Amino acid sequence: MNQHHRHTTTAPATSATPAPPDTDGLPDHVTQDAVVVVPGIMGSALRDTTTGKHVWGIGGISWLLKAWTLPKGLEALAMTEDELAGKTGRIEATGLLRTSAWTPYLAGSEPYTDLVDTVLTSVADPAAVLEFAYDWRLPVAVNGRLLAEAARRHLTAWRDHPAHTEARRHRVDQREGRLVFVAHSMGGLVTRAALDPRHDGDLQGDTRGVITLGTPFQGAVKAAVILATGRGAPVPLPHRKLRTLCATMPGLHDLLPQYRSLRSGGDVRHLTPRDVTAIGGNAELARDAARFHHGQKTITLPGHRSVVGVNQPTFQNLTINGGTVVPHLDGARANSDGTLLRDANERVRFFRVQGDGTVYKESAILTEAVTHLPLQHGDVAKAQTALEAVTEILRDDIHPGPPLGEAGCGLSAPDFVEADRTWKLQLGDVDSLAGVTCRITDLAHPDRPALEPTLAWEDGIATARPSVPAPSLYRIEVHTPDGSDITQLLLAAEPGQTLAESED
Structure with missing residues (x-):
């Protein structure tokens, strides 16, 4: 090769x-x-x-x-x-x-x-x-x-x-x-x-x-x-x-994950081959x-x-329920002897x-x-x-x-959306919207003006609800006052393609 x-x-x-x-x-x-x-x-x-x-x-x-x-x-x-x-x-x-x-x-x-x-x-x-x-x-x-x-x-x-x-x-x-x-x-x-x-x-x-x-x-x-x-x-x-x-x-x-990541029966354990099959x-x-x-x-x-x-x-952790994985944004922590904090x-x-x-x-x-x-x-x-x-x-x-x-902030946004339909973008660890900018650029057409969604507070979280005009690959760019830049790619498809049938 x-x-x-x-x-x-x-x-x-x-x-x-x-x-x-x-x-x-x-x-x-x-x-x-x-x-x-x-x-x-x-x-x-x-x-x-x-x-x-x-x-x-x-x-x-x-x-x-x-x-x-x-x-x-x-x-x-x-x-x-x-x-x-x-x-x-x-x-x-x-x-x-x-x-x-x-x-x-x-x-x-x-x-x-x-x-x-x-x-x-x-x-x-x-x-x-x-x-x-x-x-x-x-x-x-x-x-x-x-x-x-x-x-x-x-x-x-x-x-x-x-x-x-x-x-x-x-x-x-x-x-x-x-x-x-x-x-x-x-x-x-x-x-x-x-x-x-x-x-x-x-x-x-x-x-x-x-x-x-x-x-x-x-x-x-x-x-x-x-x-x-x-x-x-x-x-x-x-x-x-x-x-x-x-x-x-x-x-x-x-x-x-090779660490103890699976929540089961009030404990957190390693994934087994049986779990992976499930x-x-x-x-x-x-x-x-x-x-x-x-x-x-x-x-x-x-x-x-x-x-x-x-x-x-x-x-960080997950739960398995009937073959479905429920991921968790927090995880267990172990003491030096391997026992979990309780x-x-x-x-x-x-x-x-x-x-x-x-x-x-x-x-x-x-x-x-x-x-x-x-x-x-x-x-x-x-x-x-x-x-x-x-x-x-x-x-x-x-x-x-x-x-x-x-420094900087956390960026949470979907990775796949339908064109012309709104979706949610959220920023974590943001205390003020002053000086925070958000731009969405079309990578297939860089000459097109970037979208600049308006951020507002929703339940204490900086949130925007943008939409993109056409199917393409877009880059979300967030700039914070401390000089940090956080980016993520997002793919947009034609409306109706997101749940199209596949061969499996």
Whole structure:
């Protein structure tokens, strides 16, 4: 499979001040290290090798609408029996996502162009950057092995590059370049799997740092919600299509919560393979995922720093009722001995921690080296504040300091609507509407004036009830007086398409 592609765009200028003569023209801040950018689930474009057609990530917004609202729009992505048996190659990854895409429940997938361009400003040559695209349908363990092989080839090639020698001349001790992984969402799990010493015993030692952006190390309740979508309740066609796609997808099962997340019988326990089957998933894949995560606990991420989204309403626990998943925006908290915090009546107490809208905060943290930013999951690899944190880590070999605080606000909005019909948008943690702005832009027609819905107080919550004029992909952008920007993607379809019949 075509698992890796090197970005060839010329790096933008990074300094207006001429570099000192002894740096051979390279700015002082550039690193001698090799960087590997690893995207999240749905973040790589995929092509069907049997037909030659791209099946994900290539095409305009009209393609997205057809893919999600026509019954057979994404059938090529479904896992085959051969693929489940380990015979891969029918689908190949052709590159990182270059345009905004949309996925139910995940509120869209932003392109990685800005992240890659930011990385390019901190390296000695574009050849130092590897964009690792992968088939995100497959098990994380499979993609981890492929990443280990690709990272080793990349580092070897970079150390032989003339720009590597030049970059070493102005770095402390003139040390040889090492690897830095910059990984978004599932990409962090793939990176951890790649650093398993059983793949390459020297790869950890050759890694200077790992930067994870919204990685669900302990899983995400939304993965369970996706598997249960459409069981016993009417839901939009795109959401049911995603459930059908993911029911036998190993990659999605690898994202199921591995912490005690299921409320049952007055307690909170781990999901079991039987539970996963009850909500529409695959017991064997759930069992494999649990074993995989258990084995990952001993793997060290060298120089690990987490960029974690906060302030966004995020599912933490769930209840299963007749195959239907009821997600909860709060979760149980454990003492150091593993027992759960309880009230005076011995009932489990629940706490609202929040997160990035997909991954709750505590699931995305492995060490104390954390930068908290008020961002949605898709934007944690694109927002300027996140890119600035990545730049500091790449350039300085040190953590960028204490967490940046929890300013900004929480954004709550549907991910799929009908054109010309109103829907509800709410902002959490807002004390005043002064200085808060909200814009909705049509990504297919950027020349059209943005919508600016009016915010008002409803039951103490800043609320707007906008509508969009036509089917398209839209970006909601909220700006708060403290300078924070929170964004989310929203897909609008023709009226009547939201509950259209599907093949399942």
